[in-house]
Amino acid sequence: MDQEALVADAQTLTRSLDETMVKPKGVMLARSSETGESKLWVVPSSNIDKREFYGLVAQAISAEDLNALDVGMVELVDMARADRMGFKQLIRAPGISRIHLKSNWVNGISLPEGILIRMNL
Template sequence: MDQEALVTDAQTLTRSLDETMIKPKGVMLARSSETGESKLWVVPSSNIDKREFYGLVAQAISAEDLSALDVGMVELVDMARADRMGFRQLVRAPGISRIHLKSNWVNGISMPEGIIIRMNL
């Protein structure tokens, strides 16, 4: 998968989701060290039903004609899970960003390699 296209599509999707009830507070493109697969973790601004979340994501991907991302790569991360994963301790990046992370430990929590698109928790 073309990393540049994946990041660009993740940024475009984040902008598009800003116009929906999802309004992402956190978005991170995480890469599994075991499988090499990428997941786009999205933390919505408020609680949202899974079915509604994935429906809005699918609509945005289709409307923006994103070719590097598909709905199966997107993962809903609620605020409680984001806290357990240590997202609040990472960085504060409220806009659209491209912050590269290597596998790291943050306050005793293992963080995967990835790219932060937004982190405003």
């Protein structure tokens, strides 16, 4: 998978979701060290039903004609899980970013390699 295209699609999806009730507070393109697969973790601004979340994601991906990213790559991360993962202590990047991370430890929790698109928790 072309990483540049994946990051560009993740940024576009984030902008598109800003116009919905999702309004992502956190978005990270995380890469599994075990499988090499990428997941796009999305922390919505408020609680949202999973079905509604994935429906909005699918609509945005279709409307924006994204090719590198599909719904199966997107993972809903609730605020409680984001807190346990230490995202609040990690970094603050409220806009659309491209911040590369390599195997970081935050509060004893190992975060995977990845690219922060937004972190505004």
